[in-house]
Amino acid sequence: MVKAVVLVKSPKKLIAARLRMVKSVYSSFAVSGQFDAVALIDVKDLSEIKDVTTEIQSIKGVERTETLVQVV
Template sequence: MITAFVLIRAKGDRIAALGELIAELPQVAEVYSVTGPFDLVALLRLKDIEELDEVVTQGILGLPGVERTETLLAFRAYPRKLLDQGFSLGEG
């Protein structure tokens, strides 16, 4: 299984609609709106690199309003406890 993060820059008036469309793709586990140079981040779970190519180049990049993507591949996931602490925002 391959885990990938796709950073997506979108036209401002299309961000919410794109988030919903991208979330409907079967390989997309989660989609977040974010701050910074990109507008959305999609978390993908894929069986192989060919599927990654299809989802990004034929799926996400083909949606109206997507201006640019950048794809990051995950090498390793760390213990859940550490991941949960990262999102706690100051809670003990």
């Protein structure tokens, strides 16, 4: 299993709730600062992270993302 944190920039108020609808996102919440929300993802394989981040980036209102992969 590979875990990652996806930081999301979006002016949309309910972006954290929308992130929870993405497959492989097991938690999401709003934050303050440079980014507006965080999505925690869990995938079987490192190559799947790109698919999940692409889906997140396709959500209306998402301006940009930054992904942090857990190294074990």
